[in-house]
Amino acid sequence: MSLASVVIVGAGQAGFQVATSLRQAGYGGRISLIGDEPGLPYQRPPLSKAYLLGKIGATNLLFRPENFYTEQRIELRHDRVTAIDRQNRRVLLEGGEALAYDHLVLATGAHNRPLPVPGAELEGVFGIKTKIDADTLAPLAKQARNVVVVGAGFIGLEFAAVAVSLGSAVHVLELGDRPMARAVSREMSELFSQAHHRWGVHLDFRQGLTRVIGENGRVTGVETSDGRILDADLVVFGIGVIPNTQLASEAGLDIANGIKVDANLLTSDLHISAIGDVACFPCLQNDEQPTRLESVQNAVDQGRTVAARLMGKPAPYGALPWFWTDQGDMKLQIAGLSNGYDSTVVIGSPDSAQLSVLCFRGDQLIAVESCNRPGDHLAARKILSRPPQLSPTEAAAAGFDLKAWEAANRD
Amino acid sequence: MPTLTLIEHNGTAHQVTGEIGQSVMQAAMFASVPGIQADCGGACSCATCHAYVDDQWLARLPAAEGTEADMLEYAVERNDNSRLTCQLIISEALDGMVLRLPASQF
Ligand SMILES: Cc1cc2nc3c(=O)[nH]c(=O)nc-3n(C[C@H](O)[C@H](O)[C@H](O)COP(=O)(O)OP(=O)(O)OC[C@H]3O[C@@H](n4cnc5c(N)ncnc54)[C@H](O)[C@@H]3O)c2cc1C
Ligand code: FES
Numbered sequence: 060m061s062l063a064s065v066v067i068v069g070a071g072q073a074g075f076q077v078a079t080s081l082r083q084a085g086y087g088g089r090i091s092l093i094g095d096e097p098g099l100p101y102q103r104p105p106l107s108k109a110y111l112l113g114k115i116g117a118t119n120l121l122f123r124p125e126n127f128y129t130e131q132r133i134e135l136r137h138d139r140v141t142a143i144d145r146q147n148r149r150v151l152l153e154g155g156e157a158l159a160y161d162h163l164v165l166a167t168g169a170h171n172r173p174l175p176v177p178g179a180e181l182e183g184v185f186g187i188k189t190k191i192d193a194d195t196l197a198p199l200a201k202q203a204r205n206v207v208v209v210g211a212g213f214i215g216l217e218f219a220a221v222a223v224s225l226g227s228a229v230h231v232l233e234l235g236d237r238p239m240a241r242a243v244s245r246e247m248s249e250l251f252s253q254a255h256h257r258w259g260v261h262l263d264f265r266q267g268l269t270r271v272i273g274e275n276g277r278v279t280g281v282e283t284s285d286g287r288i289l290d291a292d293l294v295v296f297g298i299g300v301i302p303n304t305q306l307a308s309e310a311g312l313d314i315a316n317g318i319k320v321d322a323n324l325l326t327s328d329l330h331i332s333a334i335g336d337v338a339c340f341p342c343l344q345n346d347e348q349p350t351r352l353e354s355v356q357n358a359v360d361q362g363r364t365v366a367a368r369l370m371g372k373p374a375p376y377g378a379l380p381w382f383w384t385d386q387g388d389m390k391l392q393i394a395g396l397s398n399g400y401d402s403t404v405v406i407g408s409p410d411s412a413q414l415s416v417l418c419f420r421g422d423q424l425i426a427v428e429s430c431n432r433p434g435d436h437l438a439a440r441k442i443l444s445r446p447p448q449l450s451p452t453e454a455a456a457a458g459f460d461l462k463a464w465e466a467a468n469r470d
Numbered sequence: 471m472p473t474l475t476l477i478e479h480n481g482t483a484h485q486v487t488g489e490i491g492q493s494v495m496q497a498a499m500f501a502s503v504p505g506i507q508a509d510c511g512g513a514c515s516c517a518t519c520h521a522y523v524d525d526q527w528l529a530r531l532p533a534a535e536g537t538e539a540d541m542l543e544y545a546v547e548r549n550d551n552s553r554l555t556c557q558l559i560i561s562e563a564l565d566g567m568v569l570r571l572p573a574s575q576f
Pocket of ligand 2: 508509510511512514515516517519554555556557
């Protein structure tokens with residue numbers, strides 16, 4: 060296949076990966092990587108963790124230094140794509156230029172769902188998505204006395220753990236009845252509830268907020284759904300994201316909770332692929348249901364899959380989803396997807412905060428969540444990627460050891 | 471700036487200068503050394519930044535502990551001198567360190 064030029068919209072985790080993988084595979088044509096954020100492409104996970112705490116600096120966020128892009132002939136452009144002209148196969152840039160493509164990759168990511176209450180525009184109310192968000196937030200987090208976090212998902216809880224370690228009083232409001240409910244089992248939620256409690260974070264479930272209160276344009280508190288006023292000099296929300304589909308939908312591509320793609324990550328236009336947070340794909344580990352995942356693994360593996368296809372090695376995307384989150388001294392690693400699990404087997408002890416939860420649907424192992432048991436996580440990734448299957452009965456046997464089972468069942 | 475040598479499995483050697491405080495993984499990525507994958511970007515969550523540290527240098531490093539030690543059990547072709555390079559922080563004392571890369575990271 061000879062493609063003279065590949066244009067990538069979005070210079071985040073997924074966009075960076077396609078560009079790099081194309082060059083690694085020997086692609087000789089033109090690569091344009093267009094991103095609307097300032098600076099060099101960087102990774103987001105530390106923004107709500109190590110970077111906020113000052114444990115890693117700004118250079119360490121970068122995927123690569125500037126000369127990499129020159130050496131690899133990856134044309135990095137700081138611009139915004141405003142339209143896709145599918146007929147003439149070109150994209151229009153805010154700067155006024157038009158760029159022709161033979162293949163277009165949409166890796167536009169997602170933006171934070173805004174706080175849907177009055178007062179959300181006050182100073183001191185934040186979502187965390189970009190390096191700029193983290194840079195603005197970091198000094199405020201160090202000074203804050205009363206922090207309210209809205210949403211007990213991954214990012215909200217990561218920030219809660221950071222804020223409490225910096226000495227703030229932290230109150231988390233969550234509409235659901237447990238933390239990280241969309242993504243983890245009850246058992247794992249419980250372990251993290253206890254941990255946050257131990258660190259001094261106040262978790263308030265089945266509780267939302269009706270407004271953010273401020274003085275002179277700055278936040279001073281929030282009102283909860285049950286009518287209490289909580290003091291707050293900083294409010295951080297993490298209530299989900301909305302995929303950046305506008306470009307694609309205006310261009311007439313199929314949209315369904317993200318840009319709809321087939322098993323090869325192709326959109327409804329065969330000259331356009333979509334990957335990463337914005338892509339809604341038939342997920343092998345989710346009964347091939349249209350699924351959108353927000354993780355580094357998903358962005359990286361989908362980037363690799365598209366690069367391989369463009370280099371003449373097409374393969375349906377089927378990588379095992381995995382994820383991690385770091386909160387205080389707890390590292391949670393998840394292999395597989397637990398949606399629809401109906402039974403669990405717990406290994407390890409909650410007292411030591413070293414625990415793995417094996418999630419089964421019927422007789423099938425579908426996910427393993429490990430807290431501070433990274434060996435279990437890596438073993439689980441192997442077990443979930445190939446036969447034989449581990450049965451719930453085997454896992455429930457006294458003294459069961461996941462790593463030993465994996466070792467004994469290697470081919 | 472300390473200089474490290476990373477040797478690919480096929481014998482190709484790369485001289486890499488790293489900043490103090492940077493991880494060996496990142497210095498290697500910045501220098502585009504093939505053979506380190508670093509899928510998690512240094513969060514000690516993936517074990518694809520595995521390397522073998524030459525014995526004389528191994529003794530100068532703090533021992534692998536906790537998460538790194540547990541992850542290392544799953545590094546492919548793990549050896550006594552295996553380390554995860556995202557957990558090795560560059561200091562003056564590591565100037566001249568030699569690391570060898572495994573044939574594969576997964
Ligand atoms: C604070 C935070 C913590 C996280 N922690 C973890 C973690 O611990 N583990 C994990 O696995 N995942 C984590 N994630 C998720 C992970 O970072 C994302 O899944 C990943 O970045 C998705 O990559 P992407 O390329 O699809 O999107 P992004 O990385 O968001 O990149 C999309 C880019 O496209 C740009 N863009 C959009 N539209 C246009 C346009 N029209 N023109 C030009 N540019 C455009 C955007 O500005 C953005 O820069 C975290 C995310 C955040 C925000
Ligand atoms: S980069 Fe993932 S464990 Fe080192």
